[in-house]
Amino acid sequence: MEIRGSQVMITGCNRGIGKAVALMAAADGAHLHVVNRKSDPELLNELTNAGAASVTFYSLDLGRKENIDQFLKETQNLQIDILFNNAGLLTGGLLENQTVDEIYAMLQVNVNALIHLTHGFLPRMIAAKKGKIINHASVTGVMHFPCATTYAASKAAVIAFTDSLRVELKGTGVTTLVLVTPGIETDMYKDIPNRYGKNIDLTFMKGMPTKKYAQMIREAILEDLDVLKPQGFSGVGVLMAQHAPKLFESLVLKRFQR
Numbered sequence: 001m002e003i004r005g006s007q008v009m010i011t012g013c014n015r016g017i018g019k020a021v022a023l024m025a026a027a028d029g030a031h032l033h034v035v036n037r038k039s040d041p042e043l044l045n046e047l048t049n050a051g052a053a054s055v056t057f058y059s060l061d062l063g064r065k066e067n068i069d070q071f072l073k074e075t076q077n078l079q080i081d082i083l084f085n086n087a088g089l090l091t092g093g094l095l096e097n098q099t100v101d102e103i104y105a106m107l108q109v110n111v112n113a114l115i116h117l118t119h120g121f122l123p124r125m126i127a128a129k130k131g132k133i134i135n136h137a138s139v140t141g142v143m144h145f146p147c148a149t150t151y152a153a154s155k156a157a158v159i160a161f162t163d164s165l166r167v168e169l170k171g172t173g174v175t176t177l178v179l180v181t182p183g184i185e186t187d188m189y190k191d192i193p194n195r196y197g198k199n200i201d202l203t204f205m206k207g208m209p210t211k212k213y214a215q216m217i218r219e220a221i222l223e224d225l226d227v228l229k230p231q232g233f234s235g236v237g238v239l240m241a242q243h244a245p246k247l248f249e250s251l252v253l254k255r256f257q258r
């Protein structure tokens, strides 16, 4: 699908992968619809200077259903070509050490808000017979590490949701892309040792720069891929988790202690 001249909406793009993708789409001459918790004049300048055809800001905290209802009402006449459900929260550590409140907050952003926004924009895409929904999952949706219980559950839900939707949308002109993302150097990535490090040896961790990953997402959009899977070390991990789960488990257990 073309990015140039498209109406592209991205959630959570004030930093991290979302910002890198927003800058990439700006450089491609997209009309950007930036959905962040806070408006940011500096980001507006950055995206405009990068080449965006236009930039529109929406302030939205995805943590509350009522906010999303209100946002969808206010934007009911807006036609989006690409919706990138990117915003996300990380939880982690032994399950008994995670709080129920942080788990609910994470599931609201990672799963409920993603489905809610897709539900809101999809009918307009189907009516226009074109559009793409991009949903941000993670390798943890496939590789089920200890300490990742709740986060992994959210990302497995994103993969299942997007894959079901992909089939449901056959013939409508609307397509989906699910990102099975490996470690990318962002604030969230830096937070992994704090949450998982007490119980898992993370010396194998190696992150990719956000700009490089944004380029991979760009190619996946242009080539109309329905899934962006990791390559290299993480790619092998995904394959092993899927096809040799007992071997994967035994390797993980060597690095885990309660």
Ligand SMILES: NC(=O)c1ccc[n+]([C@@H]2O[C@H](COP(=O)([O-])OP(=O)(O)OC[C@H]3O[C@@H](n4cnc5c(N)ncnc54)[C@H](OP(=O)(O)O)[C@@H]3O)[C@@H](O)[C@H]2O)c1
Pocket: 011, 012, 013, 014, 015, 016, 017, 018, 036, 037, 038, 060, 061, 062, 063, 086, 087, 088, 089, 109, 136, 137, 138, 139, 181, 182, 183, 184, 185, 186, 187, 188, 189
């Ligand atoms: N980095 C990785 O290694 C990695 C790997 C796999 C998947 N992912 C996924 O990639 C996506 C982006 O993550 P990232 O690594 O770029 O993380 P990040 O730098 O921590 O950015 C997270 C983004 O989500 C936004 N967000 C969180 N809660 C929100 C809420 N209630 N309402 C609106 N926006 C909210 C944040 O906004 P604020 O600045 O307002 O908090 C921020 O823009 C997430 O879905 C994540 O799960 C990341």
